[in-house]
Amino acid sequence: MLQYDLSHQAAVMTAVNDFIDYQLNDGFNQTDFIAHLSVLIPAFQVFDQEGTERCISVGMFRNMMRFVEAHRGDLGIEAYLMQLSPKEISNLQTHLRNHRSLYLAEIRLFRQQEKDNQDNFLAYVQRILIDHYKVLVVRVDLGYLKASMLNITVQDFYSHIESLRHLLKDKNGCFKHLLGYGLALEQGITKGYHAHLMLIYNGSERCQDWYLANEVILKWHEITQRVGYGVSSNTTEKKKQYADRGLLGIGMIHRNQPLEMQNALNVACYLTQPEKFMQRMLIKPLGKRTFFKGIYHEHGRKYKNNHPTSAEAGIWSEQDVDDLLDEPIVI
Structure with missing residues (x-):
C-alpha cells in the first residue's frame, strides 16, 4: 500500500x-x-x-x-x-x-520541454559568463514552513512567485546589478510548492554572495508574510564542500577560469532536468509556466573565449547533486 x-x-x-x-x-x-x-x-x-x-x-x-x-x-x-x-x-x-498512452505522451513532452529549457538557459548563462570578466552566482531554494502548507494553494504560490519576479525585473535592493536569473518551480509531498533560484550578478559591482543570498531569503519571507523560508547554497561551509570536490560553481566566477565556468553551467543545468518528472508542477494556474529566465542584453563587446565550456564535460553525478545542492528542508 x-x-x-x-x-x-x-x-x-x-x-x-x-x-x-x-x-x-x-x-x-x-x-x-x-x-x-x-x-x-x-x-x-x-x-x-x-x-x-x-x-x-x-x-x-x-x-x-x-x-x-x-x-x-x-x-x-x-x-x-x-x-x-x-x-x-x-x-x-x-x-x-x-489513458496510459496519454500519460506516457506527457512524460515525453515534459522531457522534451525540459531539454529545450535547459539548452536555452545554458546558452543564456554562457553568454553572460563570456560577456563579463567576473560574475557573482547565488543559489537559493525557496519554500514554505511545514506548519503553513495547509493554507498554501497553487494560486498563492504563483502570486508569491509573481511578486518575486517583479522584484527581479526592477533590479533594486538585493537585486541591484543583477545580470540574469533562472527560476524553476516544483512540488513534492514533503517540500510542498518550492522554487530553485539562480541569480547572476555583475561581479565588478557585487560581492559577498552569502549576504545577497540571505537578503533574497528575507525578501521571500516578506513576500510570503513570514510563512515562507529559504535555504542558501552560498554559505562558507557549503562552498568549501563544493570546492573540495572541484564543483564550486557559485560565488565569484571568472571568465579566465574554465573549471569555474563549467561548474557554473552545471549549477544552471540543475534548474532544468528532464529526469525530474515526478517533481513537476502537477497543477498550475491557467496559462502559467513553470520555468522563467531573465532577459539579458549583451553589451556589444566581443570577447574570445579561450576556455570553451561544454554542457557535456564535468556534469555532476546524481550523488553530487544530492550532497551539494540541497533541496529545501521542511521546517
Whole structure:
C-alpha cells in the first residue's frame, strides 16, 4: 500500500499522481484500489480548485471522482465504493489503463520541454559568463514552513512567485546589478510548492554572495508574510564542500577560469532536468509556466573565449547533486 501525506494541496496532488502512476505501471488489486480511492477522493475534493491546469494523471483522477459523485446518490463515498461489484471495479481500472498512452505522451513532452529549457538557459548563462570578466552566482531554494502548507494553494504560490519576479525585473535592493536569473518551480509531498533560484550578478559591482543570498531569503519571507523560508547554497561551509570536490560553481566566477565556468553551467543545468518528472508542477494556474529566465542584453563587446565550456564535460553525478545542492528542508 502506498503511504500518503494528505495535509496540504501539493501533497494531495502528488499522492493522486503516485496512485495513478502505480495503477498504470504495476496495478492494484481490487481491494487496495478501492481502499486508496476511499482515502484520496475526499482529500482531493478539499484541495481541488477551479481555474487550474491539471496534468494528465490529476485530470484522470478528477474525472473518476466526478463519476463517483454522479453515481453514489445518498451513499457516502466509501460506502458507494465498497458496494461496487468486481466487474464495476474492473471497469474503473480499465478506464484508467486506457489513458496510459496519454500519460506516457506527457512524460515525453515534459522531457522534451525540459531539454529545450535547459539548452536555452545554458546558452543564456554562457553568454553572460563570456560577456563579463567576473560574475557573482547565488543559489537559493525557496519554500514554505511545514506548519503553513495547509493554507498554501497553487494560486498563492504563483502570486508569491509573481511578486518575486517583479522584484527581479526592477533590479533594486538585493537585486541591484543583477545580470540574469533562472527560476524553476516544483512540488513534492514533503517540500510542498518550492522554487530553485539562480541569480547572476555583475561581479565588478557585487560581492559577498552569502549576504545577497540571505537578503533574497528575507525578501521571500516578506513576500510570503513570514510563512515562507529559504535555504542558501552560498554559505562558507557549503562552498568549501563544493570546492573540495572541484564543483564550486557559485560565488565569484571568472571568465579566465574554465573549471569555474563549467561548474557554473552545471549549477544552471540543475534548474532544468528532464529526469525530474515526478517533481513537476502537477497543477498550475491557467496559462502559467513553470520555468522563467531573465532577459539579458549583451553589451556589444566581443570577447574570445579561450576556455570553451561544454554542457557535456564535468556534469555532476546524481550523488553530487544530492550532497551539494540541497533541496529545501521542511521546517
